[in-house]
Amino acid sequence: MIKIGLTGGIGSGKSTVSKMLIEKGFKIIDADVIAKNVLIKYPEIIDKIKIEFGSGFFDWRGEFRRREFGNHIFRFPKQRKKYEDIILPYINKEIFATLDEYEQAGEKIVIIDAPTLIENNLHTYMDYIIVVWVDNNTQIIRIKNRDRLSRDEAINRLNAQLSLDKKRDYAHIIIDNNGELLKTKEQVDKVIDFLNVINK
Numbered sequence: 001m002i003k004i005g006l007t008g009g010i011g012s013g014k015s016t017v018s019k020m021l022i023e024k025g026f027k028i029i030d031a032d033v034i035a036k037n038v039l040i041k042y043p044e045i046i047d048k049i050k051i052e053f054g055s056g057f058f059d060w061r062g063e064f065r066r067r068e069f070g071n072h073i074f075r076f077p078k079q080r081k082k083y084e085d086i087i088l089p090y091i092n093k094e095i096f097a098t099l100d101e102y103e104q105a106g107e108k109i110v111i112i113d114a115p116t117l118i119e120n121n122l123h124t125y126m127d128y129i130i131v132v133w134v135d136n137n138t139q140i141i142r143i144k145n146r147d148r149l150s151r152d153e154a155i156n157r158l159n160a161q162l163s164l165d166k167k168r169d170y171a172h173i174i175i176d177n178n179g180e181l182l183k184t185k186e187q188v189d190k191v192i193d194f195l196n197v198i199n200k
Contacts, residue, residue: 004129007123007131016181037094133176
């Protein structure tokens, strides 16, 4: 089974590219979806967060205030690292379990959609890496607009990830998403042609 890593940065348009690939029938493992699901599947993660970070990130009903917590850990890199050390083993466990399921089902190609694919060394398990790239200023504007964040908050989130320019160094394929959606789709169509060739 061929494993394709699809990555980019926050605000790069990686999710748009992922949707285009899903529409063409490709199997996608979405690390962001898994990150949300593990909080439900493994309640001990929430318990560990309460112990490490206190109960201030939980409302009066005990519900986890993800947005406030996210803003906090992106402001303080050491806090973010502490959170990642808690949650990443669970995310990786689910990703590899899903990969095994697809392989046993006879899938020929599976795409792992993960914003921190390279930062967390998942790229070392991939056969090919696709990086969705935009320039820095475009990224900041998109993050601000999409997540209703201040410029400083957007930059904090950006700085929490490896820069897109550095991610390009790991790429077998680069999708330039600075332009119009049609230009992105044209590039994705070429990627699909390539995937169909290696799948034969």
